[in-house]
Amino acid sequence: MIDIQKINELIGVDESFKASDRLYKLLMSDEKDELFKSFLAIESNLTYDWFTDYYQEEHSEPGYVHTKNVAIIPQTGIDPLYFNIAMQRNIDLFMHKYATGINIQEHEVGKFPIYLHDYETQKAIVAMFRQLEHEMAVERDTVNALKDLKNNMLSNMFV
Template sequence: MFPKDGANIPEIRFAGFTDAWEQRKLESICGKIRNAFVGVATPYYVEGGHFYLESNNVKDGQINRNKQVFINDEFYKKQKNNWLHTGDIVMVQSGHVGHTAVIPEELDNTAAHALIIFSNYREKVDPYFLNYQFQTHNSKKKLGNITTGNTIKHILASEMKNFQVDIPKYEEQKKIGNFFRQLDDTITLHQRELNSIKDLKKSLLQQMFI
């Protein structure tokens, strides 16, 4: 559903769309491409404060809160210029580099650590479309070409400004973004059901062998 390298039309397409896609640099789409806080944040961790979005919360195009870190009010307010807003895209910049996610409404005004932030779109764009494009084989290959480091991989926000993406008109972006979001929602639903069944099995086994 995304063009192959060197092509400007995808092989699989929703009905009604025939226009060629454009290849664009991210800086022509996103008004701001910058780093979230990258210093030491552990002194500001608290038991229950402001949720702090970190790289381990971003995987495979989605945000998970399996492991949560919270920061105090003072440190949170210092990050105000880099707070995340609904529709922003974040990318892991160290470790499992290139993994991205879109900021949902419930995480508006969240602070983040060691992530690249894409925001202030210069035009009407579907962030979920861009999010899924980062997960394609072609994008992962291009990301690999600008990743540095042997033991710990790293990518720079400045490198992402010239990163090229394939862009169709907004209506087609929206169609593709919604399609993959529905797939992710279905996977999440079945995963929860599977986890519930596993928990039930574990509980029954414990009761039967007491």
């Protein structure tokens, strides 16, 4: 069976968290056939899914976050979309105050200001944002349809 280190070597990454981006680039390039042949030279059993085990072993440990990253996970009783909205609302001020370059120091993450409403209010805010997103999509579609109509009419005007 092929091991994680060998997969990383074949893909051309030094750390497994870089594998997804590298694989995407390889699969979109002319190198994909050579990559597949390299894997087959080591493991020819095509009934076995190498990558499911690779990703599960490397990335699905409960609570595992690569040492270069910090995960912020909302607690029970906080709507995930509401949490996202609250984070987006305060990110500019937080980044201006605490970011060092493009990075945030781990000890600074706890200073991120998040104002929480009760769960029913969270649900109402999320519903309002979803409605706004829907209305914006409808307006965007209307604008695109009008642009298409304008282009069609302009092209037929000078026939």
